[in-house]
Amino acid sequence: MVGSGRQLGGSRLVTAATEALTDPALEAAVATPEFELANIRQRKRRGLLIALPAYIYLLIFFAVPLITVIIYSFATRNRFGGADLNNWNIDSYRELGDDLIRTILLRSAGLAILTTIICLLISYPFAYYMATRSEKVRNLMLVFVMIPFWTNFLVRNYAWYVILGTDGPFSQFTEFIGFGPTRVLFTQVAVVLGLVYGFLPFMILPLYASIERIDGRLIEASRDLYANGWQAFRNVLWPLSLPGVVAGSILVFIPSLGAYVTPHILGGTKGTLLGSYIVTQFLTARNLPFGAAMSTVLMIIMLAATILYFRKGGRTL
Amino acid sequence: MTGITEPRGMTKASLRGISWLVYVFFYAPILVLIIFSFSDNRNVGVWGGFTTSWYADFAQDSKLTGALSNSLQIAVVATLISVVLGTMAALALERFSFRGKQVFDALLYLPVIIPDVTMAVMLLLFFTQAAKWFGFSKGFSTIALSHIAFCISFVSIVVRARLAGMDDKLEEAAMDLYASRWQAFRYVTLPLIMPGILGGALLAMTLSLDDVVITQFVTGAGWSTLPVYVFSLIRKGVTPLINAVSVVMLVASMVLVALSLLTQRLRGDDPA
Incomplete structure (x- = not known):
């Protein structure tokens, strides 16, 4: 093996030397376009081959299911709680105009917007402060944001159930400071709290990523030109951090809109939200086409938001 | 490129305060849950003395x-x-x-x-x-x-x-x-x-x-x-x-x- 290698090496060296000696025009003729093209074609084939297993997997277990939902949304509900695939119509989309559905959609959108705003208000100063720290501190701060980010979502919501419940720690605290016992659990307040708690890292991470990239001298320059703190923020920092604001807002808004676990644990029986309502259509009410139509709408909102996100030049996460 | 310079005085103090509060917000509920998993009380959010019996129950369920x-x-x-x-x-x-x-x-x-x-x-x-x-x-x-x-x-x-x-x-x-x-x-x-x-x-x-x-x-x-x-x-x-x-x-x-x-x-x- 070694011998053949050296031999090969020798002939390669000779080729290289000859190549170096030949004049560039001639060399161009040697590297024929056909050869180059064949090479590129082979590389492309190899790339596709490596991607293929995951590609096929996602086509079967993601793209096909996605199309299935869209197909079902045009089907008709049958008596057995299934869907009749032979009778196509857009009735399920018409049903979306119902007063009840509109209330649910507006309520969910309202809560999701509220969650997004609260997350933004908390995250901005935090992300800004993080960006001003030394690299070592910054990385440490980042890790301690990432840990809750990936940690069991169900359990993190359940923790608030324990805290906010009757006679729970929060109620005892308010009683202790003289407000009397409170019952926050099973209200919209608890739901927003749970959502903020769950999705706060989604806001912090892209915000931090965009603030961290800002050239600090721009802010200094604005201060040198007699901008006060507010003006420097409003006219320099804020516009420059906008991609992060947009990215974070989308990343918080979308899962809040489709939230199911949080309202189920922390919310009451009143005030159904979109995510829970979709689930009900599938698991209890058995109105598959209608549930499918609502899911499709949720997906379209998500896609629109994602396209907006990429338009704004977002690239974090 | 230079990073953002540190704010001074009050701004810095309040930013630092907010950051600490965010971490308290992240981790306090987790801590509370851990504490109450050792509580000897049927009510999930009320302290009733230390016990590990819930974990034993888990292992036996x-x-x-x-x-x-x-x-x-x-x-x-x-x-x-x-x-x-x-x-x-x-x-x-x-x-x-x-x-x-x-x-x-x-x-x-x-x-x-x-x-x-x-x-x-x-x-x-x-x-x-x-x-x-x-x-x-x-x-x-x-x-x-x-x-x-x-x-x-x-x-x-x-x-x-x-x-x-x-x-x-x-x-x-x-x-x-x-x-x-x-x-x-x-x-x-x-x-x-x-x-x-x-x-x-x-x-x-x-x-x-x-x-x-x-x-x-x-x-x-x-x-x-x-x-x-x-x-x-x-x-x-x-x-x-x-x-x-x-x-x-x-x-x-x-x-x-x-x-x-x-x-x-x-x-x-x-x-x-």
């Missing part, structure tokens, strides 16, 4: 331990398969250009941003239809297949980040030194991206172990993972036993995440 074992089996299968597929996807996207690359990239990205509920609905309808046609029962296989579908994306994101930070000249150099394509991958690229692969694997495992919504939709009768079972228990009414089970899931999840973050930061083995 065959339904809970059965669900835990299901969770672990699924997590292992989902992790192994998604790591292989996700790593290959990352390599293809980061190192090659091919027809349909953009579509593939988008397809790989969607499971990350799509809301849980939507993905759950998709897979439910798909598997219901497929079960009708091919006649299989929902349970282990459908859950594992669904978990792989979202884990591939997360693995490939983590591995891609690692590949992007790696100089592909190293691989070229190996091939100039007469390593075959496979040898160059096996002895140069693979050891360098190993921390990314391990980090991705741990992340996939965490996501698989934690998933509630999708699993609840694609599971069959009588088959449940630990989070799905706990979720159904919470809706029926809580006992401190749930606190104990939650703490176990929480600690497992946090340890896996911390390990994942740690391995992603490793330098990687020296190619040897």
